[in-house]
Every structure is written in structure tokens, then in C-alpha cells.
Amino acid sequence: MVTLLLDQTQLEIVLSPIERASTFHRHNVRxxxxxxxxxxxxxDAWTWLRGVPxxxxxxxxxxxxxTWKGAGTTDFVLIRRRRPSVVIDLDGDEQYQRLILTTRHGLALTQALRLEVTDEPADVADIASTAPVPLPKQRxxxxxxxxxx
Structure with missing residues (x-):
């Protein structure tokens, strides 16, 4: 599972040494x-794959x-088996158009992106856990x- 760090300016995908070797990336993806x-x-993140490695x-x-390259697209992919994943569409990034990541913190990421965060990078699960939780409406x-x- 990848570690996702978020601050006010960027999302960082922290890769372990094994993930670096399998993705052919020397550095984390920012x-x-x-x-x-x-x-x-x-x-099922496999249905989102487009192109070839x-x-x-x-x-x-x-x-x-x-890196997966398709007809005019370049995606960063890190999918393991059939586990919950997140698909992040990008616009204006010079390197990628989409990120497809297997992570159990997908819901925390969506919540953390809606919040104002500090200047220091923090794990998205920690950011989401400190956010106020809306109470469901009583029916x-x-x-x-x-x-x-």
C-alpha cells in the first residue's frame, strides 16, 4: 500500500524500495x-487501465x-490484486493525466482534499481523522x- 502525504501545495505518493523497483521510479511522485x-x-482498478506499461x-x-502510456495519455499506476483503489484525474500536470493507486485510504484522501491543511506534509489518514465528522440526519x-x- 502506498503512503499518501498531503500539504497545502501538493500530494506526494511515497514509494517503498520495492515499489520504486517495480514502478521504475527513483523518487516519490509529487x-x-x-x-x-x-x-x-x-x-476494481484494473478496469481503469489504458495503454501499455x-x-x-x-x-x-x-x-x-x-508509467502506462496510451493514445495521447500517460498514467501513473500502482495496482495490487483486486483491492480498493482510487483514481485521480489530473489537468495541467506536465507528466501524468491520471493516477491509479491501490490504497485503503481512498476515502480519507477525498475528505482530506476538501480540507485546509498545514504547510507540513501529513498522512491523509491522519488529516481525515482529525476533521469534524458530519452527523447523519435523523429520519x-x-x-x-x-x-x-
Whole structure:
């Protein structure tokens, strides 16, 4: 699972040494926050793949990692098996048009992107856990009255 760090200016995808080797990236992936246009949660990230790995690692159904190039698109992909994932669409980024990541913190990421955060990078799960949680609206149950005789 990738670690996602967020501050006021950027989203950073922190890669472990194994993830660096499988994605063929020497450094963490940094995306300016202003380039993020949409974040979607998905249970099957494999359906979002477009193009071919170049450079990257692809073991069908098990691992897709690295840069994926399609017809006029370049995506950063890090998918493991069939686990919950997040799809982040970008606009204006010079390197990628989309990020597809397997992470259990997808919901926390969507919540953290809506909040004002500090200048120091923090894990998205920590940011979302400190945010106020809206309470669900109480539904009024219908009153059932007996029919008149």
C-alpha cells in the first residue's frame, strides 16, 4: 500500500524500495494540488487501465506498476490484486493525466482534499481523522395509526 502525504501545495505518493523497483521510479511522485480535478473510489482498478506499461511492471491480475502510456495519455499506476483503489484525474500536470493507486485510504484522501491543511506534509489518514465528522440526519419514522372501525 502506498503512503499518501498531503500539504497545502501538493500530494506526494511515497514509494517503498520495492515499489520504486517495480514502478521504475527513483523518487516519490509529487502532484501539485491544483492539478487534481477529480478523485474516484473503485473496487476494481484494473478496469481503469489504458495503454501499455512503459516503463513498468505488469503481472495480469496481480500487479500493475509504473508509467502506462496510451493514445495521447500517460498514467501513473500502482495496482495490487483486486483491492480498493482510487483514481485521480489530473489537468495541467506536465507528466501524468491520471493516477491509479491501490490504497485503503481512498476515502480519507477525498475528505482530506476538501480540507485546509498545514504547510507540513501529513498522512491523509491522519488529516481525515482529525476533521469534524458530519452527523447523519435523523429520519423521522412514520406514525402508524389504527384505522377507524
Amino acid at each position: 502532484i501539485a494540488r491544483e492539478h487534481i480535478t477529480r478523485v474516484q473510489l473503485t473496487d 512503459g516503463p513498468g511492471t505488469h503481472i495480469p491480475g496481480i500487479l500493475a506498476a509504473g 423521522q419514522r412514520p406514525v402508524i395509526r389504527p384505522r377507524p372501525a
